[in-house]
Amino acid sequence: MPKTAPLRTRRGQLAEPMSSLGELLRQWLPRQRWFAGKDRPVAELGLLSMTELFPGCLHLLVHTGQGSVPSPGGAPPAGDCYQLLLGVREQPSPRLGRAIIGQVQDGPLAGRTVYDALHDPRTAQLLLERFRHPGKAGPLRFEADPARPVPGGLAPRLLDAEQSNSSLIYGDEFILKLFRRIQPGVNPDLEVPDALARQGCGRVPAPVAWMRTTHPYGATLGVLQPFLHGASDGWTLSLNALAAGDEFTVQAHELGQAMGDVHLALASAFPVGAPGENGRTAAAMTERLTAAAHCVPALQPFVPGLRAAFAALSTCDWGPPAQRIHGDLHLGQVLRAGRDWFVIDFEGEPSRPLAERRSAHSPVRDIAGMLRSFDYAARQRRPWRPEWARRCREAFCAGYAARAGWDPRKKHGLLRAYETDRAVYEVLYEARHRPDWLPVPMAAIERLAVRGD
Numbered sequence: 001m002p003k004t005a006p007l008r009t010r011r012g013q014l015a016e017p018m019s020s021l022g023e024l025l026r027q028w029l030p031r032q033r034w035f036a037g038k039d040r041p042v043a044e045l046g047l048l049s050m051t052e053l054f055p056g057c058l059h060l061l062v063h064t065g066q067g068s069v070p071s072p073g074g075a076p077p078a079g080d081c082y083q084l085l086l087g088v089r090e091q092p093s094p095r096l097g098r099a100i101i102g103q104v105q106d107g108p109l110a111g112r113t114v115y116d117a118l119h120d121p122r123t124a125q126l127l128l129e130r131f132r133h134p135g136k137a138g139p140l141r142f143e144a145d146p147a148r149p150v151p152g153g154l155a156p157r158l159l160d161a162e163q164s165n166s167s168l169i170y171g172d173e174f175i176l177k178l179f180r181r182i183q184p185g186v187n188p189d190l191e192v193p194d195a196l197a198r199q200g201c202g203r204v205p206a207p208v209a210w211m212r213t214t215h216p217y218g219a220t221l222g223v224l225q226p227f228l229h230g231a232s233d234g235w236t237l238s239l240n241a242l243a244a245g246d247e248f249t250v251q252a253h254e255l256g257q258a259m260g261d262v263h264l265a266l267a268s269a270f271p272v273g274a275p276g277e278n279g280r281t282a283a284a285m286t287e288r289l290t291a292a293a294h295c296v297p298a299l300q301p302f303v304p305g306l307r308a309a310f311a312a313l314s315t316c317d318w319g320p321p322a323q324r325i326h327g328d329l330h331l332g333q334v335l336r337a338g339r340d341w342f343v344i345d346f347e348g349e350p351s352r353p354l355a356e357r358r359s360a361h362s363p364v365r366d367i368a369g370m371l372r373s374f375d376y377a378a379r380q381r382r383p384w385r386p387e388w389a390r391r392c393r394e395a396f397c398a399g400y401a402a403r404a405g406w407d408p409r410k411k412h413g414l415l416r417a418y419e420t421d422r423a424v425y426e427v428l429y430e431a432r433h434r435p436d437w438l439p440v441p442m443a444a445i446e447r448l449a450v451r452g453d
Helices: 018-031 094-099 121-132 188-198 234-244 249-269 278-295 297-315 364-378 386-404 412-433 439-450
Strands: 045-054 057-064 080-089 100-103 113-116 135-137 140-144 156-158 166-170 174-178 209-213 219-226 334-337 340-343
Touching: 018 045, 018 080, 018 100, 045 121, 080 121, 094 100, 094 113, 121 140, 121 156, 121 166, 121 174, 121 209, 188 219, 188 249, 234 249, 234 334, 234 364, 249 334, 249 340, 249 364, 249 386, 278 297, 278 412, 297 412, 297 439, 364 386, 364 412, 364 439, 412 439
Parallel strands: none
Antiparallel strands: 045 057, 057 080, 080 113, 100 113, 135 140, 140 209, 156 166, 166 174, 174 219, 209 219, 334 340
16 A cells, blocks of 8 residues: 655654755646646745645645745735645555656655645545535635535546646536635635525536635635536537537527526626726727737737727627626536536636626626637538538527527627637637647637628
């Protein structure tokens, strides 16, 4: 049996690991899908908090980037904060394989091997027990809805799909999402599903337990929710339809109805603002465009046309009132179980500040995200089928209008601006994370800048 390394010094104090782990983490972090700083070296690495969850497992919040590490009770530093669960063993199991970060060469952990503990079934099972039995562990708080008990003994498995967080499935009954990039405040992926559950909205799985920290600031660290066993995500279903030469309009129409239901429930659960201030919205979109074009030179020839799409906001209909929305809606964020659509992952775009993700926005922003996703799906096969994407877009909007009471297609200027803003975000994202996919949003950029449709 692999040995679990003791993590305490001779005086019984928890060993301060950064002197041992610093260089290993500097090399390991930029290789992780969820790490936001892939385009720059880890120039600064500091420890914000450390908790021994159980023997052989450390919970760390680490700071990367520029700025100083805060003193206790201080404001968040400039840069990013990441949540790590690290296993420490003298003789790790060979089954850990790619989860191994490396062997520590010096410091208090010298000679021990460190690995991403989420790949360790023992750690995953012990972590579930923390959620099943609410309580404290240093600055960590485990809380649960007593009306939704979680059984023990559920076999864990780590999802391998690329994503900005890490997720564990327990017995095909529950899914635990652990946020990797941490920001102060309540994460929308806890706040919104909880509020919708109280509204009786069945389109969103309700949280059953969650994890947060009180140091160095209050923040949500993870959420446990029911797992929709046997469900398929919209992205997979749309690609299967394309591969078979089938239409997807019926599913798209029903998906539009589902999003109409979710938006109505959100408008009831959270305060609704006035209709969007189009001048301020256009200025923010233009600012994001300028920043993206500075980072991705391929955008620069299209900047004048894209700015025109944003400038047109000043003369178009303000559209529906601002409200809480999903914030990062696409086909990968919806699940179909039987004949029903469910909406998941309300975290929003992780690259944007948490305060912005928790604020009210035009629901057109969500609609534009889904319309862009149909285009993404259609471009996964050659020859490209633009008419397939167009029919899906029409069906989705028609389904949404049937539930929401207003038709996105009649807000042409508003929809064009939000779709353009989404495409600009996609260009920046693909350039940083998936350069091979960059032609997909660039095709939309050319369409929106030149033809404006």
